[in-house]
Amino acid sequence: MNSLSYVTVDVFTSTRFEGNPLAVMSDARGISDAAMQKIAAEFGYSEVTFVLPPENPENTARVRIFTPTMEVPFAGHPNVGTAYVIARQGELFGRPVGDTLRFEEKAGLVEVALQRSEGRVVAATIRAPRPLEIEGTIPDTVIAGCVSIDPGSICKKTHAPVFVSVGLKFAVAELESLEALAAASPNLNGFQDAARTTAGSHDFSLFLYVRPAATPWKIRARMFAPLDNVIEDPATGSASAALSAYLVSLLPETDISQHVTIEQGVEMGRRSIIELDVVKKAGTVTDVTISGSCVPVMKGEILLQD
Template sequence: MNSLSYITVDVFTSTRFEGNPLAVMADARGLGDAAMQQIAAEFGYSEVTFVLPPENPENSARVRIFTPTMEVPFAGHPNVGTACVLGQQSEIFGRAIGDTLRFEEKAGLVEVALQRSEGRVTAATIRAPRPLHTGETIPESVIASCVSIDPASIRKSTHAPVFASVGLNFAVTELESLEALAAASPNINGFQAAAKTTTGSHDFSLFLYVRPAATPWKIRARMFAPLDNVIEDPATGSASAALSAYLVSLLPEANISQHVTIEQGVEMGRRSIIELDVVKKAGTVTDVRISGSCVPVMKGEIILRD
């Protein structure tokens, strides 16, 4: 293999140069772990995906997801974007493409439904691979030091800052106002201290959000992960899914289906819209689906050898 083809798409948007950019290597056979990590670091996007033949032939593909610094088990926008890219092809590793795809990932099997417009795949819906998991609460002072805000701007009436995950872990925190959200500015020293005292690792990703009183299921958010070389992410499907699942889990209803819209990336000039559908049965969140549009941006080749 002397070169590797790639395609980039902007995800969770229908407008080119908005949303969250993703690079997809639609056939990464022969590429080693170290090369995948180097390519992801070179792009500098929040994630890059590498598509491989599935281990189980009943599935569509094996998808590996790399941030600039590490491989992650699951993420939202890489799945939506990868599905949109693969959906434009006539086949994947010799198999015809239908309306659904199944991706093998480190977090488990990810189901994808393709959405077409005039014969072209323009959006996708994915199902979170793991059930909702919540961890320990986090002191407001820790959150405040991460993003240089007043601890008083953190709202605790619904929940205290807490870790939540449906495949990837985030510290989710509600703020009092859009002004407080806009004022947030990541402090690397704060993030390093937070990781040391809460996760015991080198990872701490923070998802801040605001819920308008009149429209509580239309949420505005920002996500910071500077320890992973992602100062701010314009669209984070995995965090949006974790937050939506957690908020629905707190509702008094034992059985409910709730649609959630999360707007992210506004402060970065890369507005994104993430649509989510959460199902709760007998008091337990049983299903979280993440939907979004995507638009192609670039294609090219990576030179692997001189």
């Protein structure tokens, strides 16, 4: 019986069994789309990745990202973790791996810069593949219905709940306090109603956050996507990037570089730290990078039917 090798890593952490787990199939040649989806469902992680040779030989690889229910065009922790796994291998499809990688993905080309300490890869920085996109606002009652909170706990001093994306779309909403954030509990019926009633949303992934007044760029967040079989995600780089880009876009300054730290997964017991840098020029966000550490956890083989 043939087999498919995999490695799992915890992403956006330096502590094993924290952060966001990811399974990486670093040579997925010959695996069908249907098999990829079934493997992703079997792992049950928020995402798994399948690495294939690039269509353009100037790039490092083609990377496909699957949640338990669907393929997605881009996500943060899968890119950081996949780059980490490939770098630790030292080579990919017969070619050595350098300190800069380029992944072909459905959302576009994703650039990755590796970070080393004492010669070992410890972290990676990725660049969001698409410009910031801002879509329609979302009623407070829809957000509240998704996570069983009082609509009055939604803070709208900076913005109303809204859809934002830098490659993958999320509903984002600010809450008044850490207590309100901790009280959030996903309601499947609420998410189903939200997906039905919000314009242009086939799914509904909700990113909630709190900004301390004293340190507004050190953000605490939670992400829920039960319609995608992800009740809660320990770390969501793509949502963190979209939120950070959006908040910087709202600043009055026309030219600014802003560092943002987002802490996520605390309520799950899987604390994650996501570091972001946003560049705004002439009033437009031009660049968003997502950085995080990784730690290896498991490796093994998936048995394939002959």
